[in-house]
Amino acid sequence: MKGKGSLITTLIVLLLLNKSLGNGLSDASIGCPFKLNCTHNMNILELPTHPVPVKLMVTDIDYRFKSIDLSDTRNCLPQLLFDHNFSSIDSLKLFVSQFLGSTTISFFDCSWVLHLRKNEQIYNSAQDMISCPIYVADSDLENIVESDLVYCIKLFDHVSSFDASTIQYNRLSLTWSGTNFDIGCLKCEHKSKKKITFVILSSADETAMIFSCHFNFLCIINMRFFRILNVIHACVIIGSTLLVLVLGAIVRIHRHFKMKGEDHERIENFLKDYKALKPTRFSYADIKRITNKFKDKIGEGAQGAVYKGNYQVKF
Numbered sequence: 232m233k234g235k236g237s238l239i240t241t242l243i244v245l246l247l248l249n250k251s252l253g254n255g256l257s258d259a260s261i262g263c264p265f266k267l268n269c270t271h272n273m274n275i276l277e278l279p280t281h282p283v284p285v286k287l288m289v290t291d292i293d294y295r296f297k298s299i300d301l302s303d304t305r306n307c308l309p310q311l312l313f314d315h316n317f318s319s320i321d322s323l324k325l326f327v328s329q330f331l332g333s334t335t336i337s338f339f340d341c342s343w344v345l346h347l348r349k350n351e352q353i354y355n356s357a358q359d360m361i362s363c364p365i366y367v368a369d370s371d372l373e374n375i376v377e378s379d380l381v382y383c384i385k386l387f388d389h390v391s392s393f394d395a396s397t398i399q400y401n402r403l404s405l406t407w408s409g410t411n412f413d414i415g416c417l418k419c420e421h422k423s424k425k426k427i428t429f430v431i432l433s434s435a436d437e438t439a440m441i442f443s444c445h446f447n448f449l450c451i452i453n454m455r456f457f458r459i460l461n462v463i464h465a466c467v468i469i470g471s472t473l474l475v476l477v478l479g480a481i482v483r484i485h486r487h488f489k490m491k492g493e494d495h496e497r498i499e500n501f502l503k504d505y506k507a508l509k510p511t512r513f514s515y516a517d518i519k520r521i522t523n524k525f526k527d528k529i530g531e532g533a534q535g536a537v538y539k540g541n542y543q544v545k546f
Contacts, residue, residue, distance in 0.1 A: 263416035276301060280315060290402070292417065299326070299417075301403040307363035308401045312393075313338050313386070326405035335370040336395045339383035347379050358399050369395040 274289040522540035
């Protein structure tokens with residue numbers, strides 16, 4: 232009953248949302264400080280900066296806990312923050328870092344270093360120093376000598392609310408409050424269709440709900456779609472593997488009995504030909520007489536001895 236009640240409440244909220252969208256609500260009327268563009272492959276949060284806007288990829292967004300994870304599309308967040316020096320990205324101030332408090336982080340130019348001697352650098356998700364030479368380090372926690380930062384050029388220090396380790400992994404984990412901006416700013420607008428998509432990821436029960444709301448249409452709710460898709464995908468793989476194994480076994484059994492049949496047929500043909508030749512059978516006494524009682528031995532092999540003898544026609 233509790234699950235049905237929550238589902239009915241969700242439907243009512245979505246219907247009200249659909250009604251408000253049908254009344255012509257737009258980004259312009261809300262006055263959003265940023266723009267969220269959605270495509271089939273990724274969701275991009277566009278921040279108005281000069282001379283070109285900053286584009287960050289949305290890797291995760293949770294409307295329940297009001298949290299969002301952003302990453303650089305070029306996989307080099309330290310370079311992005313260095314180029315804009317934090318101050319020009321005013322829209323980020325509307326969010327609060329999940330790393331509570333502030334810390335001093337240092338920017339280094341490591342263009343001459345191919346790899347840093349640091350524990351995090353051994354993982355595949357670590358920063359690629361060749362394509363992204365700008366490195367961010369925690370001024371208080373990271374040892375410059377042990378990390379090979381002595382071979383890098385220190386650029387500047389900055390007091391930031393972002394943790395250096397998350398920046399190294401190309402990730403910004405942020406939260407927002409209801410008073411910072413309207414929740415409508417975080418709706419995805421598809422340019423190809425007049426469609427608004429809210430992606431709600433609930434980490435509490437590991438379920439995913441995708442709400443696709445069309446203008447002047449009821450919302451279509453696809454619950455646990457990805458989980459069902461994964462189950463189907465696993466069943467297809469397992470079924471295909473079993474089918475291949477069964478077919479392989481059938482082919483091997485068929486070839487085995489086919490070869491046995493051919494061998495049996497070959498033996499039958501040999502016996503028929505052998506009977507047609509009418510071979511002469513000799514007794515031991517006949518063989519002893521032919522070889523003159525085994526007197527003239529020619530040689531001896533693995534199968535026995537060879538004796539010289541005279542074959543007479545009367546035999």
